[in-house]
Amino acid sequence: MKVQFVYPSFERHAQSHPELLECVPCNEYLGGPSLGIASIAAVTPPDVQVAFHDDRVKPLTLDVEADLYALSFFTPAATRALELADMLRAAGRKVVAGGIFPTMMPEVAGAHFDSIVVGEGEGVWNALLSDFGKGALKPRYEQTEPFDLEKLPPPRVDLYVEAESAALHPDDYPLQISRGCPLNCDACVVPYSMGKKVRLVPREVSKTALSDLAKAGKLAAITEDTSFFAFSGARRHLRTFLADLKNDPRPRGQKISYLGCSMPMILSLDPTLIQEISDAGIDRFYLVCGFDPITRNAFGKGDPDAMDRAIRSVQRCHEFGIEPYTSLLVGNETDDEGVFDRILEFTVKAKVPKTEFAIFTPYPGTPSWHQLEGEGRIFDKAWKHYNDANVVFKPKQMSAERLLDGYLTLWREFYKDKLHLAEMEQGQRTIQF
Amino acid sequence: MPRVEPQQIRNEVETIIRRIRPENKAEIRNSDRLREDLGLDSLHSMELLSAVTEKYEVDVDVEQLQEVRTVGDVVSFLSKLLA
Numbered sequence: 001m002k003v004q005f006v007y008p009s010f011e012r013h014a015q016s017h018p019e020l021l022e023c024v025p026c027n028e029y030l031g032g033p034s035l036g037i038a039s040i041a042a043v044t045p046p047d048v049q050v051a052f053h054d055d056r057v058k059p060l061t062l063d064v065e066a067d068l069y070a071l072s073f074f075t076p077a078a079t080r081a082l083e084l085a086d087m088l089r090a091a092g093r094k095v096v097a098g099g100i101f102p103t104m105m106p107e108v109a110g111a112h113f114d115s116i117v118v119g120e121g122e123g124v125w126n127a128l129l130s131d132f133g134k135g136a137l138k139p140r141y142e143q144t145e146p147f148d149l150e151k152l153p154p155p156r157v158d159l160y161v162e163a164e165s166a167a168l169h170p171d172d173y174p175l176q177i178s179r180g181c182p183l184n185c186d187a188c189v190v191p192y193s194m195g196k197k198v199r200l201v202p203r204e205v206s207k208t209a210l211s212d213l214a215k216a217g218k219l220a221a222i223t224e225d226t227s228f229f230a231f232s233g234a235r236r237h238l239r240t241f242l243a244d245l246k247n248d249p250r251p252r253g254q255k256i257s258y259l260g261c262s263m264p265m266i267l268s269l270d271p272t273l274i275q276e277i278s279d280a281g282i283d284r285f286y287l288v289c290g291f292d293p294i295t296r297n298a299f300g301k302g303d304p305d306a307m308d309r310a311i312r313s314v315q316r317c318h319e320f321g322i323e324p325y326t327s328l329l330v331g332n333e334t335d336d337e338g339v340f341d342r343i344l345e346f347t348v349k350a351k352v353p354k355t356e357f358a359i360f361t362p363y364p365g366t367p368s369w370h371q372l373e374g375e376g377r378i379f380d381k382a383w384k385h386y387n388d389a390n391v392v393f394k395p396k397q398m399s400a401e402r403l404l405d406g407y408l409t410l411w412r413e414f415y416k417d418k419l420h421l422a423e424m425e426q427g428q429r430t431i432q433f
Numbered sequence: 434m435p436r437v438e439p440q441q442i443r444n445e446v447e448t449i450i451r452r453i454r455p456e457n458k459a460e461i462r463n464s465d466r467l468r469e470d471l472g473l474d475s476l477h478s479m480e481l482l483s484a485v486t487e488k489y490e491v492d493v494d495v496e497q498l499q500e501v502r503t504v505g506d507v508v509s510f511l512s513k514l515l516a
Binding site for chain 1: 474476477479480483487490493494495496
């Protein structure tokens with residue numbers, strides 16, 4: 001049996017708004033696929049042949065033959081994923097899907113696939129394959145309990161690396177050290193797709209994943225703010241990972257491309273932990289703003305104390321020798337039309353070196369999605385527009401047109417005096433847009 | 434983990450509060466509410482509880498923390514866990 005994994009394409013910011021290419025003197029980051037396919041491939045029985053196709057690089061066609069096609073996708077890729085499923089099934093091929101979108105919108109996804117996986121796929125994938133082999137595929141396989149990560153093998157990132165080409169050769173791939181989150185951030189889907197309890201990826205699995213990336217000459221990208229907290233021993237687990245990372249002989253900045261977290265967390269974080277992060281060789285934070293009450297109050301309401309804390313968060317990164325790469329979100333319920341000027345003021349005062357801008361997006365399954373749906377404020381369900389670069393809902397304090405215009409203005413204004421970035425080496429001048 | 438005296442926990446909690454809110458110079462009382470009296474927002478409170486539970490090597494879930502409102506609540510919560 002041959003299983004063809006497919007990662008469907010989606011629009012990035014510069015594809016939604018090509019004018020950004022004119023005003024942003026940086027390289028577009030076309031990162032590696034999410035870990036979904038690599039994780040499912042790792043639990044696939046060895047007698048099943050697996051192959052990987054990245055639809056972002058080369059659009060999938062019927063020439064790619066397999067017994068079973070397995071697509072993994074999040075919301076921005078859903079439009080393309082559903083198109084691919086329709087194309088394959090019209091040609092008589094069998095197609096299944098998993099990932100965040102099928103998990104959060106099973107009725108929508110299920111109408112296009114022979115079968116979908118709801119929830120974490122590792123626990124049900126082999127049952128699906130077995131049923132497929134018997135010609136008895138069920139329409140839905142559901143992982144109702146969080147998958148036991150003690151059974152988790154290292155992800156098959158080698159599939160991604162083998163599929164690299166001149167058009168796509170990422171410097172980094174994701175690495176996971178925990179799953180789940182007990183918090184209730186209204187714009188985040190993690191607690192609903194991976195559960196509310198923090199579960200820890202076994203130390204040896206993370207070490208092997210890191211080692212595999214090192215052997216391939218790749219960095220790891222980590223988004224782990226839940227690991228900064230004590231739930232389920234996550235902080236101790238993070239410190240153990242950092243100790244292992246410190247023992248990795250590669251130079252500083254050549255092991256991890258970034259460590260992502262919510263920006264204001266930096267300010268209250270135990271200084272010994274930030275020092276360990278720096279000592280482990282991590283030289284860049286990916287700081288997410290607009291999900292937390294501090295940056296919402298700072299940028300949305302102009303609260304001077306919150307603004308001061310946002311600025312000091314960035315300064316604290318500099319104090320530890322870690323670059324603060326920020327992701328600045330507009331369109332929150334707290335944002336009036338002054339948000340754009342306040343964000344630009346923040347970037348100047350905090351001396352933000354590089355940043356990306358994003359439009360609030362109510363992703364299916366999040367509390368915001370349910371709220372805005374209930375209020376009849378979502379006017380666009382073209383899933384390809386759910387990429388943080390389009391307005392798909394009616395904002396509370398401004399028009400949709402004003403929000404989009406403000407977002408584009410932020411990109412233009414922030415980068416208009418930063419043409420020198422184009423002179424930096426590739427890794428330093430690459431941003432996500 | 435050997436038994437930890439409540440006063441030791443109290444001292445640790447105060448040290449962490451002073452670290453994460455250094456601008457707060459006033460005396461810290463057990464009755465002080467984390468948010469209203471000490472100015473700890475949700476991230477500060479999370480950091481306080483994360484730091485102190487890490488210190489004493491206890492694991493907690495967020496649901497257990499719903500009733501923790503004051504400095505005294507933090508000390509009491511941890512004292513019970515470490516009893």
